[in-house]
Amino acid sequence: MSEQFPGGVWERLEPLLLEVERPSRYLGGEWNAPDIEEGGTRVALAYPDVYEIGASNLGLAILGEVVNDMDGASSERVYSPWFDMEREMRTAGVPLFTLETHRPVSGFDIFGITIPHELTYTNILNLIDLAGLPLHARDRSAGPLVVGGGCGAANPEPLAGFFDLFALGEAEESLPRLVELVGLARASGWPRDRLIAEASRLDGFYRPSDYEVAYNPDGTVRAVDPVPGASSSRVKTVVDLDRWCLPRRPVVPSCEAVHDRVNVELFRGCVRGCRFCQAGMVYRPVRERSASLVVGMADEATALTGHDEVSLCSLSSSDYTLIEEVADRVGGICEDRRLALSLPSLRMDERSASIAGGLAGGGRGGLTFAPEAATDRLRRVINKPIAESDMVDAVVCAARAGRRRVKLYFMIGLPTETDEDVFEIAALVYRLRDAVRAQGLAPPAINVSVSTFVPKPHTPFQWCAQDDMETIRRKQDELKSGLRSRAVNLSWHDAGMSVVEGLLARGDRRLGAVIEDAWSAGGRFDSWSDHFDQARWREACDRAGLDPGFYQQRERPLDEAFPWDHLDLGVTREFLAGEYQRAMRAETSPDCRAGICIECGACERLDRAQVLKGRWP
Amino acid sequence: MSTRPLPEPLRLRLRLTKKARARFLSHAEYSRAIMFAARRSGLPLEFAGKHRPRLKLSLSPPLPIGVESGGELVDLSLVGYVPAAEAKRALSEVLPPGIEVVEARLMSGSDKAVGKLIDTAAYLVSPPEDAGTPRGWRDAAVEFMSRDSVEFTRVQPRRTRVVDIRKGVHRLDVEELEGDGVTLALALDDGVAGTVKPWEVIEVLGGMAGVSMEVLKGSRITREGLFSRRGDRLVSPMELGRRGAAAPRGRR
Numbered sequence: 001m002s003e004q005f006p007g008g009v010w011e012r013l014e015p016l017l018l019e020v021e022r023p024s025r026y027l028g029g030e031w032n033a034p035d036i037e038e039g040g041t042r043v044a045l046a047y048p049d050v051y052e053i054g055a056s057n058l059g060l061a062i063l064g065e066v067v068n069d070m071d072g073a074s075s076e077r078v079y080s081p082w083f084d085m086e087r088e089m090r091t092a093g094v095p096l097f098t099l100e101t102h103r104p105v106s107g108f109d110i111f112g113i114t115i116p117h118e119l120t121y122t123n124i125l126n127l128i129d130l131a132g133l134p135l136h137a138r139d140r141s142a143g144p145l146v147v148g149g150g151c152g153a154a155n156p157e158p159l160a161g162f163f164d165l166f167a168l169g170e171a172e173e174s175l176p177r178l179v180e181l182v183g184l185a186r187a188s189g190w191p192r193d194r195l196i197a198e199a200s201r202l203d204g205f206y207r208p209s210d211y212e213v214a215y216n217p218d219g220t221v222r223a224v225d226p227v228p229g230a231s232s233s234r235v236k237t238v239v240d241l242d243r244w245c246l247p248r249r250p251v252v253p254s255c256e257a258v259h260d261r262v263n264v265e266l267f268r269g270c271v272r273g274c275r276f277c278q279a280g281m282v283y284r285p286v287r288e289r290s291a292s293l294v295v296g297m298a299d300e301a302t303a304l305t306g307h308d309e310v311s312l313c314s315l316s317s318s319d320y321t322l323i324e325e326v327a328d329r330v331g332g333i334c335e336d337r338r339l340a341l342s343l344p345s346l347r348m349d350e351r352s353a354s355i356a357g358g359l360a361g362g363g364r365g366g367l368t369f370a371p372e373a374a375t376d377r378l379r380r381v382i383n384k385p386i387a388e389s390d391m392v393d394a395v396v397c398a399a400r401a402g403r404r405r406v407k408l409y410f411m412i413g414l415p416t417e418t419d420e421d422v423f424e425i426a427a428l429v430y431r432l433r434d435a436v437r438a439q440g441l442a443p444p445a446i447n448v449s450v451s452t453f454v455p456k457p458h459t460p461f462q463w464c465a466q467d468d469m470e471t472i473r474r475k476q477d478e479l480k481s482g483l484r485s486r487a488v489n490l491s492w493h494d495a496g497m498s499v500v501e502g503l504l505a506r507g508d509r510r511l512g513a514v515i516e517d518a519w520s521a522g523g524r525f526d527s528w529s530d531h532f533d534q535a536r537w538r539e540a541c542d543r544a545g546l547d548p549g550f551y552q553q554r555e556r557p558l559d560e561a562f563p564w565d566h567l568d569l570g571v572t573r574e575f576l577a578g579e580y581q582r583a584m585r586a587e588t589s590p591d592c593r594a595g596i597c598i599e600c601g602a603c604e605r606l607d608r609a610q611v612l613k614g615r616w617p
Numbered sequence: 618m619s620t621r622p623l624p625e626p627l628r629l630r631l632r633l634t635k636k637a638r639a640r641f642l643s644h645a646e647y648s649r650a651i652m653f654a655a656r657r658s659g660l661p662l663e664f665a666g667k668h669r670p671r672l673k674l675s676l677s678p679p680l681p682i683g684v685e686s687g688g689e690l691v692d693l694s695l696v697g698y699v700p701a702a703e704a705k706r707a708l709s710e711v712l713p714p715g716i717e718v719v720e721a722r723l724m725s726g727s728d729k730a731v732g733k734l735i736d737t738a739a740y741l742v743s744p745p746e747d748a749g750t751p752r753g754w755r756d757a758a759v760e761f762m763s764r765d766s767v768e769f770t771r772v773q774p775r776r777t778r779v780v781d782i783r784k785g786v787h788r789l790d791v792e793e794l795e796g797d798g799v800t801l802a803l804a805l806d807d808g809v810a811g812t813v814k815p816w817e818v819i820e821v822l823g824g825m826a827g828v829s830m831e832v833l834k835g836s837r838i839t840r841e842g843l844f845s846r847r848g849d850r851l852v853s854p855m856e857l858g859r860r861g862a863a864a865p866r867g868r869r
């Protein structure tokens with residue numbers, strides 16, 4: 001218990017707990033939370049959102065165990081305090097603390113912050129500030145190394161000024177190397193800047209201050225050049241999933257978390273090649289986990305947590321080559337223990353629907369599919385060429401399995417989209433419903449969720465323009481009038497949020513001032529629609545003299561230099577450009593699991609081969 | 618856990634603490650902690666519902682956040698026989714800190730569930746030492762109990778209304794401590810017949826004794842037990858059906 005730890009804030013925190021909503025967010029001591037021994041290298045790993053969101057994050061759960069398995073090192077968890085707690089903490093002078101020992105983060109050796117998406121940037125700044133550390137890396141002469149990571153580190157440039165280092169790629173192997181280096185630094189009495197310099201030479205770490213950005217008069221990037229003596233390490237690291245069967249003992253959140261289940265990864269990476277998808281580009285190559293390890297992990301983790309649901313997850317679960325076998329074996333465990341089994345992210349075809357439709361304890365809940373686009377042409381542009389007949393089969397199969405709900409994800413604003421593509425979303429939904437009726441089945445309720453396309457770095461669409469506010473709103477209105485049936489439930493993303501996401505996603509270092517301004521103006525929890533305020537961002541851009549449209553709505557020429565070009569995540573710029581050009585011609589590209597490498601660069605540059613445990617159909 | 622199957626499920630009644638950090642859990646979080654622990658325990662639990670199995674469980678009425686208790690009650694349902702002591706051990710190993718099994722007892726599955734039995738909660742309240750005088754508290758208690766009705770403005774998320782809390786207060790004793798402090802012993806309606814919260818009584822009583830809520834916020838409250846009223850006797854659901862104890866209504 002934290003009371004044993006000198007320097008902990010528990011005694012000052014306790015009286016605040018009755019003043020806030022959900023004190024459980026700050027308690028720690030959950031089932032399976034690690035026992036922390038004093039001494040050694042101390043790592044604090046933070047998720048920049050509230051407990052019930054962050055507690056579900058698989059990546060941090062894995063990294064926490066990786067560090068806690070090391071000798072002489074320990075890792076503790078940190079989440080963003082909610083508004084009420086932030087107020088109490090600032091008034092009472094309680095600094096940001098960890099949940100395990102309630103010690104101030106400022107006394108740790110490493111302060112790792114995962115960057116889940118652009119709308120957490122203000123929360124990230126808030127974490128650094130609440131920890132009592134200077135916001136800018138250049139102003140920090142003491143305290144923990146502030147290290148960013150996670151998928152948001154694919155373009156960390158807008159945040160470059162706030163972090164000492166970024167971890168690129170998967171950190172299961174690189175984080176322990178950093179932890180060891182910190183131990184060595186302490187033993188040898190290195191000053192902080194020497195430690196950061198040595199750390200920047202480790203594989204998988206990038207020190208932003210090693211690079212200088214020069215801009216053209218028109219505002220585009222001219223060059224990103226290393227400063228003298230800079231490390232050349234800017235290549236991400238990837239791991240073998242069979243060597244890292246974690247988390248073994250997932251912490252059981254004290255309140256219901258967003259993904260309140262045991263999550264077992266089937267594989268990392270996805271090479272379907274959807275051109276809008278950043279995860280599909282930056283996590284290559286595909287590395288499957290052995291079926292028996294998946295089954296063993298599901299078995300152990302459910303017994304050790306008491307969760308009532310297991311989810312076999314990955315970027316596209318039904319693509320796991322041994323999915324039938326694993327679903328069957330894990331399904332048996334679930335039936336014995338009265339647990340539910342779920343398969344998120346299904347390919348929309350009959351095979352996937354029939355596997356998912358028959359899962360243990362799945363009952364009458366919904367199945368989710370992501371056709372993304374409603375016309376055949378647009379699906380070829382985004383390289384997600386699902387035939388409409390496959391979609392019909394999937395929905396009919398779900399209805400036949402007794403599923404009462406089907407959720408369909410679409411996107412508006414995709415490159416080359418026409419009014420007809422938007423109009424067709426409603427028409428396709430009705431066609432799917434009618435096809436179920438034609439089989440004499442009761443059609444499930446259809447939830448249609450429509451997000452707005454945001455061009456992301458390291459994807460074939462990184463050159464594309466994003467729709468402006470008015471266009472997004474107009475398309476959303478068209479959808480609303482097209483989908484009026486009572487059996488169809490339409491939801492959409494806040495247009496303003498998509499625009500800010502687009503502004504930051506392809507941002508450069510100049511946006512650091514904008515983020516800082518939005519944060520000082522009170523920006524917190526921007527991904528919560530109740531707390532998002534677009535005006536704050538507009539004004540911050542005005543004050544910085546930056547035009548959001550330059551970042552967000554501008555189509556880039558093929559040869560424009562990008563702020564993230566110097567970061568090597570595997571796929572090459574040539575490959576992405578080729579894919580972009582094929583997209584404009586509505587030509588698809590094959591999935592390399594079928595046996596033909598399309599030379600995206602990942603396997604060669606990252607020195608990892610694709611790993612499949614079964615035969616690709 | 619391998620067990621002898623039963624013709625009909627048994628009720629496993631537990632008395633638990635909710636102390637230390639666990640006192641900050643909401644009722645939903647506390648109930649979740651018990652369900653997760655029950656599934657970890659390997660006990661032969663009964664589930665309800667075919668499609669999405671849900672653990673069968675009955676809980677005593679919610680404890681206000683921050684209040685400690687040594688007498689929370691839970692009923693689980695077992696489909697195989699496990700001795701009560703064994704069940705207690707299995708659960709004790711997997712409950713999170715602050716929630717401990719004090720007592721476990723097996724009962725017939727047809728006995729009334731704990732959630733439907735409890736109507737009274739006993740609390741001990743220790744106001745901060747310098748809050749009021751023993752005499753002031755005693756006079757306030759006498760005044761409170763001698764009234765026919767005591768109005769309290771109950772503020773809830775969706776509505777605010779004035780309620781009479783007098784009839785829900787069955788006992789209000791002031792015990793003097795060495796030194797200056799007092800302990801208030803309360804027995805309040807809680808459960809099937811409605812609920813009076815300890816803070817509501819403290820606020821009114823403090824008003825009568827001339828002590829502000831600001832000062833009383835520092836009071837320490839514990840829930841000592843949960844009961845079923847039998848005339849003017851309070852019977853613990855742990856004791857129901859035992860020789861010498863009152864039989865629950867509706868049986869025999």
Ligand code: SF4
Pocket residue numbers: 271284285286592593596597598599600601602603604610
């Ligand atoms: S390098 Fe070839 S095999 Fe490897 S992920 Fe890219 S396309 Fe697939």
